[in-house]
Amino acid sequence: EAGVVQSPRYKIIEKKQPVAFWCNPISGHNTLYWYRQNLGQGPELLIRYENEEAVDDSQLPKDRFSAERLKGVDSTLKIQPAELGDSAVYLCAISPSGLFNEQFFGPGTRLTVL
Amino acid sequence: AQTVTQSQPEMSVQEAETVTLSCTYDTSESNYYLFWYKQPPSRQMILVIRQEAYKQQNATENRFSVNFQKAAKSFSLKISDSQLGDTAMYFCAFLSGYSTLTFGKGTMLLVSP
Numbered sequence: 162e163a164g165v166v167q168s169p170r171y172k173i174i175e176k177k178q179p180v181a182f183w184c185n186p187i188s189g190h191n192t193l194y195w196y197r198q199n200l201g202q203g204p205e206l207l208i209r210y211e212n213e214e215a216v217d218d219s220q221l222p223k224d225r226f227s228a229e230r231l232k233g234v235d236s237t238l239k240i241q242p243a244e245l246g247d248s249a250v251y252l253c254a255i256s257p258s259g260l261f262n263e264q265f266f267g268p269g270t271r272l273t274v275l
Numbered sequence: 276a277q278t279v280t281q282s283q284p285e286m287s288v289q290e291a292e293t294v295t296l297s298c299t300y301d302t303s304e305s306n307y308y309l310f311w312y313k314q315p316p317s318r319q320m321i322l323v324i325r326q327e328a329y330k331q332q333n334a335t336e337n338r339f340s341v342n343f344q345k346a347a348k349s350f351s352l353k354i355s356d357s358q359l360g361d362t363a364m365y366f367c368a369f370l371s372g373y374s375t376l377t378f379g380k381g382t383m384l385l386v387s388p
Contacts, residue, residue, distance in 0.1 A: 194375065203366050203378025250318060261308045261370060266320035
């Protein structure tokens with residue numbers, strides 16, 4: 162069964178500081194997603210990877226957000242500098258490549274920007 | 276673009292009773308999947324049930340079943356014999372082809388003793 166580890170689980174920073182999140186898939190699923198979930202909302206996609214390649218990053222605010230997935234396994238998402246509006250839960254999910262595949266979510270990182 | 280609407284921000288039900296959560300969607304796609312995800316207070320999103328648009332038969336998973344009305348673009352979730360552990364946010368989600376999941380805003384379900 163697929164599993165996703167995310168770290169840290171919680172992060173509190175002051176605005177204008179940088180922050181990084183890590184996603185470590187336990188299984189070898191090829192597709193990896195980063196979502197942002199604002200309070201009281203459903204998750205919204207930030208970026209999708211197929212192996213090492215970012216195939217959909219249209220919703221990623223590229224002026225301050227960056228992501229990478231080296232070797233097509235683990236991934237990091239970075240914000241620099243963070244703004245108050247970035248406070249949210251950042252979710253990582255994985256799925257097998259192909260059509261209509263189930264996504265398996267990690268527990269998320271709750272970011273609070275003060 | 277697809278949209279998913281969940282019109283019930285909160286629902287309450289007593290243990291052992293049945294509750295139905297509503298979801299409507301809008302799409303021009305002909306083949307797609309619909310999902311219900313559960314997100315307990317610990318925030319791990321878990322798949323509850325999935326439905327392929329081409330299948331007329333409604334999906335069921337133990338106490339969870341759906342009422343899929345393709346023409347009406349409606350996809351409701353019925354939870355029978357509700358349990359305290361069913362307390363969670365429930366998200367309806369849409370997936371077409373190689374695109375990504377589009378989620379609704381969620382319904383908070385509270386199951387009380």
